[in-house]
Every structure is written in structure tokens, then in C-alpha cells.
Amino acid sequence: MTRIPPLTDQDMSKAAHASRIALAEYGPFDNWARLAAYSPPVLEHVTGMLTELRAQDNLPRRALELAMVTVSKLNACDYCVSHHTPLLTVAGLSPEGAARLPNVEDHPELDDCDKAVVRYAEAVTTRSGRMRDAEVSGLRDWFSDAQIVELTWRIALCGAFNRFNDALQIQIESDLAPVSA
Incomplete structure (x- = not known):
């Protein structure tokens, strides 16, 4: 069982919610996003970095x-x-x-x-x-x-x-x- 309860959409900030939605387009990491949402900058920056790295398609x-x-x-x-x-x-x-x-x-x-x-x-x-x-x-x-x-x-x-x-x-x-x- 997760040691910290995942945030619901209603409990997370608007910025965290937007980052969670963006991360869902990257992959099925909703449980991760709902915990990272406790720290919106973590969720926002990780989401941004991962999606940008995928978009540049540098590595096979x-x-x-x-x-x-x-x-x-x-x-x-x-x-x-x-x-x-x-x-x-x-x-x-x-x-x-x-x-x-x-x-x-x-x-x-x-x-x-x-x-x-x-x-x-x-x-x-x-x-x-x-x-x-x-x-x-x-x-x-x-x-x-x-x-x-x-x-x-x-x-x-x-x-x-x-x-x-x-x-x-x-x-x-x-x-x-x-x-x-």
C-alpha cells in the first residue's frame, strides 16, 4: 500500500492537475503523478523534462x-x-x-x-x-x-x-x- 495517500484531482493545485494530465499523455503514470502532486514543481518539471526529451527523439x-x-x-x-x-x-x-x-x-x-x-x-x-x-x-x-x-x-x-x-x-x-x- 502506498505510504502517502494519492491526491485526488480536487485536492491538487491547478498547476499539479495540469501536469498530471500532461504526464498521462507521456505514459500511464497516474499513481506516480498523484503522489508527486504534493510537490507541484517536482511534477511540473519532471513532466516537462520527460515530454521534451521524448519530443526531441535523440536516443533510439x-x-x-x-x-x-x-x-x-x-x-x-x-x-x-x-x-x-x-x-x-x-x-x-x-x-x-x-x-x-x-x-x-x-x-x-x-x-x-x-x-x-x-x-x-x-x-x-x-x-x-x-x-x-x-x-x-x-x-x-x-x-x-x-x-x-x-x-x-x-x-x-x-x-x-x-x-x-x-x-x-x-x-x-x-x-x-x-x-x-
Whole structure:
């Protein structure tokens, strides 16, 4: 059960309500939005950032979802794994292939770029201060510097979402099938 009661539409500010509606266009994150609405600037800025990043379409969707599922599995965040695994399957990975993450060795559905993304997501999540230069420069075979910056930010942001969701025990939306981390 969620540790803080979700706000109803009537209980949230006009700004928070507008941001909740905008976030709904981004994805099915209503339970998250109803808790973030306690702090309207958080909801507003996260919504704006996510929608702007999606609109610029800088990163391949598959790379982004591989990173987010990897981070969420490493952090055991069922909320995020349940939200991003279906998006990863749309991007071409089977549910069984997604379940194998972050294990990339002998993964029949991952190419070298996919494996580099998963390894990078794991490194940023588990040892960001102890990474080697080669882990970043190795991504340049597939990504520009701008894409690497965004990928790194999205990995770190996903980790923050994982902690926020788990600390407050945000419930998976009822129209989503739960996927265990």
C-alpha cells in the first residue's frame, strides 16, 4: 500500500492537475503523478523534462528502454520494471529476453550495441564513481556525445525514480500487468 495517500484531482493545485494530465499523455503514470502532486514543481518539471526529451527523439527507443529496465531490475523496482518491460517488448525484445536482463552473456536477442547499453546502465547504477574511461568511450561506436549525455542522465534519473517509487511504495496502475524485478 502506498505510504502517502494519492491526491485526488480536487485536492491538487491547478498547476499539479495540469501536469498530471500532461504526464498521462507521456505514459500511464497516474499513481506516480498523484503522489508527486504534493510537490507541484517536482511534477511540473519532471513532466516537462520527460515530454521534451521524448519530443526531441535523440536516443533510439530500444536503447532507452534497455537502460531503464536494466536499472530498474538492478534496483528491484517493480513499478518501473512493470512500466518499461512492455515498452522494451515493443522495441523488439521478447518478455523472456527482458526477463534475462541485466545478464547479457550469450543473450540471443541482444546485439553488441544493446549489450554495451546494458553494461553501461549497470556501471552507472552500481559504480558510477569507479567507472573506466573505456566504458564511456566504448559507447561512441553507436552514440554521439549528446546521446551519451542523455543516456547517462536517463539512467541516473531512472535510479532516482526507483528510489522514490520504492520509498513511497507507489502502486502499479491497475491497467498494467505487474512484472517482478
